[in-house]
């Protein structure tokens with residue numbers, strides 16, 4: 001801390017934020033620590049600027065006072081990226097929540113960072129447009145948080161992750177200065193693409209305040225189907241088959257461990273397929289009309305069935321039926337009811353290695369503790385698996401469990417984080433995914449943009465190598 005005292009810093013922030021923008025004490029504690037954790041939020045203060053100018057003034061002041069800032073969006077990230085200490089100040093983007101412009105000629109939307117994903121979906125749907133990224137936390141996660149973590153979700157196989165959607169970005173740096181790359185068009189090869197540095201940087205390089213994102217005309221037809229498949233090779237063959245001409249827009253795969261848990265006695269869902277299968281595929285095809293989507297989906301599945309690629313299938317006959325299929329994929333209440341301890345992992349690896357990895361991991365976890373249940377599912381087409389490990393005590397230590405999972409993954413050359421970021425949680429394992437040279441240049445970038453280490457320090461990596 002420089003020569004500005006804590007009480008003066010808070011008083012000056014209060015003046016900038018005009019009272020309701022600055023929360024301290026009980027008002028901070030009344031907020032939940034994270035989406036999953038209802039314990040009180042920890043922070044010296046919660047700053048809630050309502051304009052970029054206010055945010056810049058706060059950052060200038062905090063920079064002068066060497067005050068640590070933890071950026072906060074919807075708090076739905078799953079890697080402790082928003083964890084703060086009692087000495088930190090949390091900077092929430094919740095009042096920067098305006099959809100500034102929907103430009104259907106340029107096919108872009110200009111948003112402030114605090115816009116909640118679902119609000120954007122609804123505003124665009126009213127004009128028959130879509131933002132192509134969607135994910136389970138849509139009711140809470142913000143565009144700023146999604147950019148800061150380079151979020152993925154269900155449509156990545158067609159549209160890419162957040163990084164692909166960004167045509168312009170505005171960032172406030174640690175010293176309060178503004179870096180604007182709000183250009184708004186796709187092709188701009190006039191030098192370095194600076195905005196990409198901040199996407200996926202988890203609030204460690206700058207505060208994302210506004211963005212120009214790509215939007216697409218809405219397709220009126222969506223057909224969803226659930227398939228039962230016998231062998232993993234058939235799942236991969238199915239993906240290839242559906243990618244040629246069916247309008248495939250989502251391809252989610254669930255292993256039987258996931259399916260049994262989420263359609264069994266602890267779940268409110270029932271399996272719409274008769275019998276058990278080794279793999280369950282939930283897919284969606286899109287087309288310009290409902291009839292066209294259903295026709296494309298049906299004929300692709302009929303051909304796949306004739307080629308012996310699937311054992312059973314149900315095609316949703318209504319929006320309600322489609323929603324009930326997707327509700328199984330997005331469910332998490334069964335694991336919460338059944339297990340006292342849950343560990344979640346979000347990894348990526350080559351599609352071809354996925355089944356061998358899942359089998360090997362299961363064997364190793366069984367050897368570690370018979371009490372651990374491994375549930376596997378994921379965005380297979382993106383090379384992304386989610387692993388939910390659940391159990392009831394006595395259980396091994398978290399570090400031991402993580403070691404088994406990540407060592408097994410490292411043998412397949414996979415990544416410890418596919419879409420949720422590193423935060424604090426995965427930091428000890430980053431060296432398994434990134435080599436020493438990569439980490440060196442990441443630290444150099446951090447030093448360049450935030451030489452005093454004030455922005456979300458300790459997240460992703462420590463400023464000095466361990």
Ligand SMILES: Cc1cc2nc3c(=O)[nH]c(=O)nc-3n(C[C@H](O)[C@H](O)[C@H](O)COP(=O)(O)OP(=O)(O)OC[C@H]3O[C@@H](n4cnc5c(N)ncnc54)[C@H](O)[C@@H]3O)c2cc1C
Pocket residue numbers: 035070071072073074075076077078080081082093113134135136137140141142143144145146147148149150151152153154202203204206207208209419420423456459
């Ligand atoms: C039920 C559920 C399903 C999910 N499904 C998916 C999924 O399919 N795909 C996926 O990718 N993720 C998924 N997630 C994870 C999460 O929703 C995403 O990581 C999301 O992008 C986080 O957005 P947020 O606004 O909640 O960010 P937060 O959790 O608030 O913050 C995330 C990180 O970004 C930083 N940050 C936040 N806002 C800013 C900003 N404006 N500028 C700079 N840094 C900032 C924070 O400091 C933190 O490090 C899921 C989460 C849940 C709870």
